[in-house]
Amino acid sequence: MVTMAAPVVVGVDGSASSFQAVAWAAEEAALRGAPLRVVHAALRWAYDVPLVPQPAHWGADAEASVRELLRQATERAHAAAPGLEVTTEVVDGAAAGALAAAAGTAQLAVVGSRGRGGFTGLLLGSVGRDLAAEAPCPVVVVRHPPARDGAEIVAGVTGRPDQEPVLRFAFEEAALRGLPLRALHAWTHPATRAPGDMQPLVYDVEGVGQEEARLLAESLGGWREKFPDVPLVEHVVHEHPGKALVDASETAELVVVGPRSRGKVLGSTVYALLHHAHAPVAVVRHLAPHAHRP
Structure with a gap:
């Protein structure tokens, strides 16, 4: 019986930073012989939900926009790692918590350091930080392309x-x-x-x-x-x-x-x-x- 490797999960919100994270995660998944799971977190409420302020309704335009976003992310992943198995998913909820839940069966979670802001923005001060603290697996925050010479x-x-x-x-x-x-x-x-040890002044x-x-x-x-x-x-x-x-x-x-x-x-x-x-x-x-x- 062949056991499938646990996936690498990457969060994407359409920002340049998140697409950079997708490329990094794709290369990492290929190194590990694992599939890549591209996840977009969204708050999809109906009009009858009593929230103030009321978030934007999740309609056909939003659905089409997200489908295009995930298509572009898949293309970016395949460009970085041709032949890689890539799946996509939209998960409900605020980004950090939704991505942490999506990483429950993952061996690694990856996010960009800066996002577009708003409910789905991968902002370093919120999503990257919170995901690193909450995810049940190691988390990589991709800030810059890594050094190549003498790395x-x-x-x-x-x-x-x-x-x-x-x-x-x-x-x-x-x-x-x-x-x-x-x-x-x-x-x-x-x-x-040991606990209680005193550090010397000099x-x-x-x-x-x-x-x-x-x-x-x-x-x-x-x-x-x-x-x-x-x-x-x-x-x-x-x-x-x-x-x-x-x-x-x-x-x-x-x-x-x-x-x-x-x-x-x-x-x-x-x-x-x-x-x-x-x-x-x-x-x-x-x-x-x-x-x-x-």
Whole structure:
């Protein structure tokens, strides 16, 4: 019995950013041997729904417009990945929640960083942020076309034990693309080892830097053995993580990070990347059970 790979889901609203996300998602789906599912979120209310202000009625013109939008998105996907299996769907609801629901059976969800606004606009401050916090699978926000010359995958490594999903995703992406992986650990104060630990007011930067390098090496653990064909660069820098990762994104094909917590609070580092990164950003909360494995 042949098991179909879980799809890659991409949200589209007709903006240039969302079409750029479609092209990126199509290439990613092809790399993973997965189908692509193009989703448009819309609020389709009838006139008798008591809402104020009353949204525009979903009629024949709107239906035709959406069909044309999905046709163009399919063409863009096939141009990026000829022969890819592409399906389209219109889902009801506000964009972030509707896309998060559509991603329930997906291995990856993709959106653009800027949209057309309104109910279906893929705005970074709303849809991209909320989807990254709510989706049951990793989410990629496509801000810019990724770097091609000397490109690498960059992973933000905190040293916390809950980072295994982030590292696995980053190594898998590097293996899929045949690219090196830069494991970047940025620090501003000595790391605390246990809840309640106090950070010293005065510390030796060089000595702490060496300790942070050991922390990074420990975090990478057996990943070199699991992915022996992925060139790995360990990079420790005394810098705010957000700035360090934004700087590293200039030569990255993809930046991979995890949120600060398991809830819907993404943290300042993720927000900084979503607003300023020079490459697509993958936010990995946890891996879905059907996620890709190389």
